[in-house]
Amino acid sequence: MIAAALPVDTRFHMLQRMLEIRHCEERIQELFLENVIRGTTHLCIGQEAVSVGMAATIDAPRGDTVTCTYRGHGHALALGLTLRSMMAEMMGKEAGCCKGKGGSMHLTDMSVGLIGTFAIVGAGLPVTNGAALAAQIRGNGAVSISIFGDGTPNIGAWHEAVNLAAVWKLPSIFLCENNLYGEYSPYETTAPVPNVADRAAAYNIPGVIVDGQDAEAVYAVVQEAVDRARAGHGPTLIEAKTYRYKGHSRTDPATYRPAGELEQWQARDPIHILAERMKADGQLNDQQFKQMDQQAQDAVQEATTWALAQPYPPVEAAFEDIWV
Amino acid sequence: MIAAALPVDTRFHMLQRMLEIRHCEERIQELFLENVIRGTTHLCIGQEAVSVGMAATIDAPRGDTVTCTYRGHGHALALGLTLRSMMAEMMGKEAGCCKGKGGSMHLTDMSVGLIGTFAIVGAGLPVTNGAALAAQIRGNGAVSISIFGDGTPNIGAWHEAVNLAAVWKLPSIFLCENNLYGEYSPYETTAPVPNVADRAAAYNIPGVIVDGQDAEAVYAVVQEAVDRARAGHGPTLIEAKTYRYKGHSRTDPATYRPAGELEQWQARDPIHILAERMKADGQLNDQQFKQMDQQAQDAVQEATTWALAQPYPPVEAAFEDIWV
Amino acid sequence: MVMMTYREAVQRALDEEMGRDANVIFFGEDVGKAGGVFKVTPGLYEKYGPVRVRDTPISENAIIGAGVGAAVMGLRPVVELMFADFAAVTLDQIINQAAKFRYMSGGQLKVPLTIRAAQGGGAGFASQHSQCCETWFMHSPGLKVAVPSNPADVLGLLKSAIRDDNPVVFLEHKVQYAEKGEVPEGEHLVPFGVASVLRSGKDVTMVATQRMVAVALAAADELAKDGITCEVIDPRTLVPLDMETILNSVKKTGRLVTVEEAPHIGGWGAEVATRVTDAGIWYLEGPVVRVTLEGAIIPFSQPLEDHVIPNKGRVVSAVRHALTV
């Protein structure tokens, strides 16, 4: 499917956000290697088109919501989590979106519709159904999107959630980022079907495959699924074929990948694809692109500097927010 | 598929076992209503063809094994658990197959290849995979069959197990008894696909539907799956369309069933079908059938009387068998 | 006062709260049209309709998760796990998601979810349908845990649970469903964290929950014949736990016996006992004795099941042991 071109301002917005995500993730990795960020991080570099394509369909004021995984920085930023809030959370600072209690794997920002980035594989989908159920009961036309990786359909919670959404015709959208690996395992070594979307047959729902490097294509299929859901026609399973340039987490050098694979995917870089298309359509020139890139870099740097200067939460905060 | 006729002695054996199962289940219900059997029971009356068709494929000395659900009396008897051992277990007597500690929902008899009847929905399938894995590692050509109901594919453990078996090409056979209801819920109210077998597509394995009232037909499809598994070609999902004449458990009057449904299924009674076929083939006459029926009834009565006379385990037995 | 069964009290609490607040929804396996496998929730489906009362597939992860998600969005779901033992297939959604969501989100979210489940032995349901599971939940901060022992507390605590903005695990003892008791007329709320003292005495403090409350009271009767008087306390909720009432009692009696139906190791009895031996060691005049599920896996056979579940005789012996000087 060739997706229709989006309005130029939407394209600019998507491009800007992809650049921000890219630079933010790179900065996060640096900060991680410098021990400024501790624990673990799961970067989405290479997968930015899924984030912005998805986010463009979300109407948070209406009540739309998103759940995703620990590989969720990009989705959070695409939805509108601020770079400052993100960076502060990464560093465990009080000013972080979760007051530093969540960290890289547990981002929540209800103001942008982000219920949570889930650290337990498969745990987000059942919760997305709950948000979708609330929307269905209230009849407000809201939807909930759950994003997960290609290794996730193997876990029981995934199956139960997709199944329940199908049975109850919930306005849930299940969006898989098939980045070819679950940790260090190639997709085909842990799954019996060639495509994640093939699993849709078991739930009698549409299963759609989309080029995950093309933000406009992602937007188009997700929007179609959102429209179906808003209209009461139930869930859709979408598989975006994409790739993570970095290893699974932390310092994974990803030696399990065949030579040349990364380069092949980099040749279809999501930022590049959209930028080139805009250039071809006369909407962008090299100079402008460079500027946008610099702006994104600056914004990330500003947020980093700001976050570094923020205080840690007082130790008593450890005992707050357990109970309402 | 019209199944090939089985040898006459196999047919006699199947018929005899079905009669025994039928009478045993009826006796169990009486004993339950008389408070001789406590707790709960889940009867398989109407589903006997699945039990005997399945059991005819099992070669316990070779290492073949079975797991099933709490609705497992029929499978246990078909595999060769003795009526005495069964009845004693139902009554919580020391002479029961599990020394009275398991009861109706937890029958194990390793001598006939019955690993267990599982009381938690979906819990048997992962364990069947383990037995199949042992067979695969040992290369002894053994298989493991897991039997479950139509409500079970909705649970995560079911999905994980079928998936793992497909990925590892385990000699597991997944045999669904679709008796139209999961507890009080009609199948179609809790599942998004018309047939359980439709789910096989998600695992890239064969999904086969069979007439669960026809013991020979069940035998044929299960045997085919067993042959595939023994040959190293992996799992099969089989759906036997069948019906439970009684309610889900205990004293459930099954008022949720539409009028006439039971009668329609009784018209295709598994015992009747096999007996009539044998009569048509000149292998059985009314007189002989009556005799077989009486024999089965007598055998059940004998086992009941015997079990009633058996002692309960000494109370200290409650503290044994926790540890090896 | 009106007489009603433990079972009816559950139904009434749900009915009252669903009538009062349109945000209360209720779902679980066969809870709607069939009114529940224990026939605890009849009539709700008919009264509140298929949007607010739903039968689910057998998908406990999906059920709890849907409860969490709906709660986060401002509804007040009540979900049923049927047998508490089934929590084991979805503990992640309960203790990793529901319990911690508020904390992880830095206080942004609240999860006003009530998880109902039937627990306990004595009905011949064998090892996987008879457990008392409160320990799993007590050990998970963020969850409140209710363990009502009588119809009035069922009603008052369940209504409080539904109104609570925290996730609550509400454990009903299945063998008590048919038990009758007096319930106040009109609105009846029981706050969490307030124990009830069911009998006062000066020699030994007994703490017991659910079906063990009656066992403790029976033992107290028996011991009274020998002039031993027992104070019997029902904490009603385990999280929060009313240690003040327990400590005040131990201050008076100097002895503590806990009576619980859960497996011995790590049951709530250990928690109560330890808090007493920290804060109240100076009052203690004898060993702290726990009466628990002996052996600790529930056998099917009746004489065995009767033997492992605490009974009056074992409690009486425990009290005598606690009185060792």
Added chain:
Amino acid sequence: MVMMTYREAVQRALDEEMGRDANVIFFGEDVGKAGGVFKVTPGLYEKYGPVRVRDTPISENAIIGAGVGAAVMGLRPVVELMFADFAAVTLDQIINQAAKFRYMSGGQLKVPLTIRAAQGGGAGFASQHSQCCETWFMHSPGLKVAVPSNPADVLGLLKSAIRDDNPVVFLEHKVQYAEKGEVPEGEHLVPFGVASVLRSGKDVTMVATQRMVAVALAAADELAKDGITCEVIDPRTLVPLDMETILNSVKKTGRLVTVEEAPHIGGWGAEVATRVTDAGIWYLEGPVVRVTLEGAIIPFSQPLEDHVIPNKGRVVSAVRHALTV
């Protein structure tokens, strides 16, 4: 003696037992080709091949269940759950199936299954990858539970676990993987149920596990400066639990402090404390004090995480409190 890390000790135990017994198999997520996410099991896949060492899909129920089934059929599977927190998605297979199978079958089956998992906080992994989960397993009779604190015990206990005919939950502390320690040369087996006394003293008995052992020892050093001597006991396995060693120590010291990393309510500390106040109340001369995870959900932020996990200062204060007369 040879020096090796905690991580290497796991690998060596697996290697030795797989070499010794062809029935030992090993599987889990990325444990094979990649050698595990904590790089604990490198080389086994290459040495024992893809039949005996397997990478699995992300399917914890299927993993544990396959372990149970294979064990029942006579193999000795070792399965890895990666993070112990993930046990919550498959607790049913662990506590309802593996733990009870022998009992339910009237002794017909045995389940020689070892479940390895990494637990514990201190690494900035936040609330769902940092828990200490031993309580879930201790409360489930039929499971043995090992909590090694050093490389020698890792080696000796893991080998014993694999040879045990009962299901064993073997909990490794992830923050200790890089810690080095001396390990005896040649075959080294440590029996279950035998505590080790790491330091002797006469004023207070401290019981600590895993990373808290070092914390307790550091606190003991500090207190020694004030002339307070502590006996530090590492039970090494929580099921079975060597109460004899603990009681003998309390008999001598009269005081008990438990140091654990798990959430306060219902942790193993409560169990140890309660057993002491039943059997050993007469020796106790002061409050029994537990040092546990404060607040009890693990926050991401370093200063907060450092604050909630027990440290030397808190243990020192706890000991002083225990010495209150």
